[in-house]
Amino acid sequence: MDSSASASPSAAAAADADRYTYSPRLRWQPEVEEYFAAAYGRERFARISEALAHPSCYSCIRVNTLKSSADAVMHKLMNLVDQNGICGGINDLEIGQLNGVEQEHEGSSLVHKCPYSGLENVLFVQGSGPHALHYDSQPDQSIKEVIVSRKCAESVLRGAQVYVPGVLACSSHVEKGDKVAVSVAIEQPAENGGWTVGITRGTVLQGLQSDAHYEERKGLYIGQGITAMSRSGIFRVPHGVAVAMTERVYKLPSFNDVLEGEIFLQNLPSVVAARVLDPQPGERILDMCAAPGGKTTAIAILMKDQGEIVALDRSHNKVMDILKLAAELDLNCIKAYKLDALKSVRKTNEAKNIGMAGNCATVTLAEDPEPCAKVDAEITDTSEDSSTSVVQTDNKRPDDKRYVSKADLRKNLRQMRNGPGRNNCSGGRVENSKGFLPNSFDRVLLDAPCSALGLRPRLFAGEETLESLGNHAKYQGRMFDQAVKLVRPGGVIVYST
Numbered sequence: 001m002d003s004s005a006s007a008s009p010s011a012a013a014a015a016d017a018d019r020y021t022y023s024p025r026l027r028w029q030p031e032v033e034e035y036f037a038a039a040y041g042r043e044r045f046a047r048i049s050e051a052l053a054h055p056s057c058y059s060c061i062r063v064n065t066l067k068s069s070a071d072a073v074m075h076k077l078m079n080l081v082d083q084n085g086i087c088g089g090i091n092d093l094e095i096g097q098l099n100g101v102e103q104e105h106e107g108s109s110l111v112h113k114c115p116y117s118g119l120e121n122v123l124f125v126q127g128s129g130p131h132a133l134h135y136d137s138q139p140d141q142s143i144k145e146v147i148v149s150r151k152c153a154e155s156v157l158r159g160a161q162v163y164v165p166g167v168l169a170c171s172s173h174v175e176k177g178d179k180v181a182v183s184v185a186i187e188q189p190a191e192n193g194g195w196t197v198g199i200t201r202g203t204v205l206q207g208l209q210s211d212a213h214y215e216e217r218k219g220l221y222i223g224q225g226i227t228a229m230s231r232s233g234i235f236r237v238p239h240g241v242a243v244a245m246t247e248r249v250y251k252l253p254s255f256n257d258v259l260e261g262e263i264f265l266q267n268l269p270s271v272v273a274a275r276v277l278d279p280q281p282g283e284r285i286l287d288m289c290a291a292p293g294g295k296t297t298a299i300a301i302l303m304k305d306q307g308e309i310v311a312l313d314r315s316h317n318k319v320m321d322i323l324k325l326a327a328e329l330d331l332n333c334i335k336a337y338k339l340d341a342l343k344s345v346r347k348t349n350e351a352k353n354i355g356m357a358g359n360c361a362t363v364t365l366a367e368d369p370e371p372c373a374k375v376d377a378e379i380t381d382t383s384e385d386s387s388t389s390v391v392q393t394d395n396k397r398p399d400d401k402r403y404v405s406k407a408d409l410r411k412n413l414r415q416m417r418n419g420p421g422r423n424n425c426s427g428g429r430v431e432n433s434k435g436f437l438p439n440s441f442d443r444v445l446l447d448a449p450c451s452a453l454g455l456r457p458r459l460f461a462g463e464e465t466l467e468s469l470g471n472h473a474k475y476q477g478r479m480f481d482q483a484v485k486l487v488r489p490g491g492v493i494v495y496s497t
């Protein structure tokens with residue numbers, strides 16, 4: 001490289017070996033680091049912190065047992081590994097090293113059944129890493145490079161390709177088909193006491209020490225790949241693969257479009273949460289923070305798609321995600337609604353006023369000619385208390401767009417008695433819910449939103465302060481109060497985070 005041109009070849013090689021490695025150090029707010037070091041012990045927290053910056057070396061797959069069996073899927077996955085190497089191009093030699101012996105069939109050694117009782121629907125597919133990589137360069141030429149965002153790098157470490165929006169900077173003169181080293185730009189302390197990435201998208205790299213964040217990227221190389229477009233293309237087109245990874249620090253299975261509808265990639269603790277809830281066919285279940293629906297669909301499958309799962313999320317688009325996933329897995333017992341879980345207990349006097357027998361007053365009716373998303377926006381924008389503004393109509397002006405007539409409410413009630421009909425399918429629509437009566441669910445899953453500090457790999461943890469961590473706990477506590485009210489006496493609540 002230019003920067004080491006004046007050094008001896010062996011010194012330059014040593015500097016390169018040091019530079020082109022993956023040895024990230026997770027950054028925390030100093031107060032948070034101190035807090036955890038005191039809580040866990042300094043050494044243990046250092047180990048936790050180091051482990052968080054690396055991905056898990058296996059993928060966990062939940063089988064949709066309504067469509068297939070664990071044995072059948074295991075067989076198919078083994079064949080796929082043998083035929084296509086879904087494990088990101090692990091070659092025979094590495095497979096042999098991974099298992100200590102030369103393997104004739106990769107699949108049988110890489111796909112395993114979960115050994116824990118009650119989790120017979122779970123399979124593990126083994127990946128490998130970290131691998132020490134050799135980054136190629138032409139004699140007398142600097143290595144061509146691409147710098148990606150942290151989020152992009154976290155996905156690449158889990159097996160994804162580099163997509164266009166994730167690229168921050170690129171060497172000059174990169175053409176389609178060039179081999180590039182891929183590194184990641186991570187937030188650094190800023191002068192104002194905050195954090196900054198400090199690279200403007202489109203920055204040109206010269207392979208010099210004067211390049212953007214040259215020093216800081218030492219030890220942050222996640223692999224090597226072939227560019228799928230030129231430098232100008234990467235910064236011109238809105239989407240698509242920018243770099244197809246050929247060598248990775250971590251080789252993990254990629255399940256893009258593999259056995260769609262038959263399998264779902266899910267972390268083991270999430271599978272366990274649904275299992276512990278132990279839902280029974282025919283029951284009424286509430287999943288309070290449900291998107292994108294991983295646990296909701298696990299629950300539906302455990303219930304053999306019989307009964308009712310009410311899946312809530314406060315985000316319109318995320319409710320759409322739940323509906324899409326349910327459709328993909330062919331599950332019909334899931335009803336997803338947009339609702340702030342902090343307001344999921346319906347006020348009982350309101351229910352009496354409108355003679356509600358059930359619990360769900362969907363604001364948007366099947367016959368409503370306006371897309372629900374529009375109604376959502378109106379409600380969210382105009383009222384702090386979005387869940388109550390719609391039905392308390394008596395004091396509303398007739399021209400108020402949020403006004404819902406008694407006829408509408410009666411229609412709504414009829415609809416509830418008769419079932420959701422076509423309105424239950426996604427079709428781009430999302431229904432609002434008014435909340436639910438106390439004691440009205442057999443089981444409640446509260447998978448509360450959290451700091452996500454335990455999600456691996458995590459390359460930066462500086463955004464959380466002690467105050468924000470404390471606030472998560474308060475928010476979670478308020479949700480738990482709602483869950484307690486909604487479960488029937490003798491019912492079950494599972495709290496997971």
Ligand SMILES: C[S@@+](CC[C@H](N)C(=O)[O-])C[C@H]1O[C@@H](n2cnc3c(N)ncnc32)[C@H](O)[C@@H]1O
Binds near residue numbers: 293
């Ligand atoms: C941990 S994720 C849930 C993951 C989900 N249970 C699964 O297994 O796929 C937390 C979810 O809570 C939602 N959320 C956050 N605050 C909420 C609130 N007040 N009411 C409803 N949903 C909320 C977020 O939109 C996010 O989708």
